């Protein structure tokens with residue numbers, strides 16, 4: 574029987590479909606991995622911002638994790654929004670049972686500027702969850718928080734990747750340059766080599782969910798057996814196509830187009 578590439582996301586929701594669990598599952602589907610999800614928080618949000626957050630009870634997060642882990646092999650997984658320390662503790666307890674690559678998108682603030690995790694939970698994320706990761710994918714503000722160092726240049730970005738791995742125990746670190754100027758360049762440090770991934774900067778305000786989409790694509794490619802470098806390269810290609818073909822939907826930051834890559838395949 575053909576082996577199925579299974580990918581799990583543990584994250585919050587976005588009813589407007591651009592970020593969170595919805596973006597992750599759409600991305601898994603496009604990359605052709607079998608998508609599964611554990612919901613941490615139900616978030617009322619859209620392209621303009623976050624209106625309300627309801628946290629799923631801890632026992633229910635645990636039961637969702639048990640339901641998947643006890644029944645289906647997981648070939649790669651990611652975490653996104655984990656709002657507080659109690660949720661992080663539940664997830665940290667279960668992670669050792671999932672013997673698969675772990676991609677952490679250290680979600681802290683939405684594109685709209687709304688906080689998605691409690692301030693005091695950020696340290697816990699770094700201290701208790703980061704050491705389990707195969708890869709952490711911070712944007713610039715998240716990398717600044719995690720390292721405690723200001724990032725103003727590409728040299729600072731490169732240094733942050735090394736600090737995240739060498740000092741804080743991440744398996745590898747991808748610091749994303751979406752918040753810099755000029756080319757959209759991301760740096761990956763895997764514990765021995767430093768790589769960069771670049772694309773032209775696309776002139777758009779439709780960037781809602783780019784971080785979720787990127788980390789989900791990397792997770793899906795890892796579930797299919799690509800190595801870390803190949804998975805990030807393919808993920809960067811996926812997210813760039815999704816931004817280039819993004820939708821002007823809603824009155825705020827529109828979503829990326831998760832099926833852009835499909836159109837590309839048709840064109841080839």
Ligand SMILES: Nc1ncnc2c1ncn2[C@@H]1O[C@H](COP(=O)(O)OP(=O)(O)OP(=O)(O)O)[C@@H](O)[C@H]1O
Nearest residue numbers: 684712749750751752757758774775780782783784
């Ligand atoms: N305008 C753009 N043009 C091309 N690539 C971009 C653009 N903005 C972001 N990217 C790329 O998208 C990916 C996500 O990066 P970014 O730094 O925006 O993450 P993020 O802040 O977590 O995303 P989000 O906007 O969802 O919070 C990276 O590969 C980054 O280089």
Ligand SMILES: Cc1ncc(COP(=O)(O)O)c(N)n1
Nearest residue numbers: 585586592593683684781782
């Ligand atoms: C549930 C959830 N998780 C993550 C994000 C971050 O996505 P973005 O920064 O692109 O808005 C979000 N808005 N909602």
